[in-house]
Amino acid sequence: MSTESQTPHRGRRSVFVAGIVMVVAGLVVLGYVAWELYGTTIVSKQRQQDAASRIERAWGSGETTVTTEFGSAEALIEIPRIGEDYRVPVLEGTSDRALGAGFGHFDGTAGPGEVGNFALAGHRVTHGEPLHDLPELRPGDEIRVLTREKTYVYALTSGGEDLIVPFTSIWVTDPLPDNPVRGGVEPDQKKGQRLITLTTCSELFHTDNRMIAFGKLVSEEPTR
Template identity: 85%
Template structure:
């Protein structure tokens, strides 16, 4: 055997195993992407259903405060434009755990039906994606917020895709959101209003911008 044959074979083996490593790395990346886009949504939808079922059972037995493994549950959200089966739980706070099972209620903002701003966050893609279709909402569309005793009906005062802001724009969760951009989208600047704010990612893929929709309370009725 020539002295040059062995180094050539070792070189081929190195190339072969390097190729195998690249293929495995590629499969791992594809698996991660598939999990993020499909796996997390499947799991989160199960969590949403579990939390919703627990809330409904607790209300049926007379409980107002409902504890779940995803956090304290406060309400259920129905958006008729998203279909008659759309019912998503609202959980206290905006932790990953809360947002992975429904809407997160920003700490320090108003409760359902209260004067001020009932501000909610929800994923637009992955993790159940409750606000994937936010851009389809139009001014006047209804958002029904169910609590044990009352259902609060809000009507949007802006289209779902009318306002996009940086994630640092915390004014959108203020009791009376006041857009610093003159002439920008905002609620009527009148104190004492009962508002709702929906926030989600502005793009389907990673973005630091947020899409915002505002609504105001138009009616309330007993929860049946």
């Protein structure tokens, strides 16, 4: 067969192979996106349920803190507006492992019910997305923090969409967050308050900014 007759055949084969490679690459990308959006959430929700169950069993045995493979935990979060069955564990620290199993408690911030700022981070999409509905929260909505002995009830003082800041704005986790923007959203500037701060990504698919909601302690009650 002449070289001239082989050239078109080889050209068509190269185009076919390139097409197959592009299709496979596309499927890989789609598979990754599907895993990030749905797979990680399914896995993380199971982790949240397992961790919450372990915490409750530990409380039943008289223990205050339980150590899980995702970190130590001593509290559960309930947000009635999000749902009656909403109950998410709080893990110490904000590592990927902790955030993959619930809320992460910022190191060095106040504990549940303590004076200062009980500052928490949570995913808005993927990995269980505990703060997916943060934009729906309004001032006055309850955030219930359950520990073995007490349940601390906080009321939001700002809505979920009221404050968006760059991810570098670490002032939001200060004991008394003081917004550097004059007239910006912040808690009442009174010392000795018992505050809570919820932080999550403001954009769904990248992490340049953070959505912030502040709250204050309004009551305590025995944990049932």
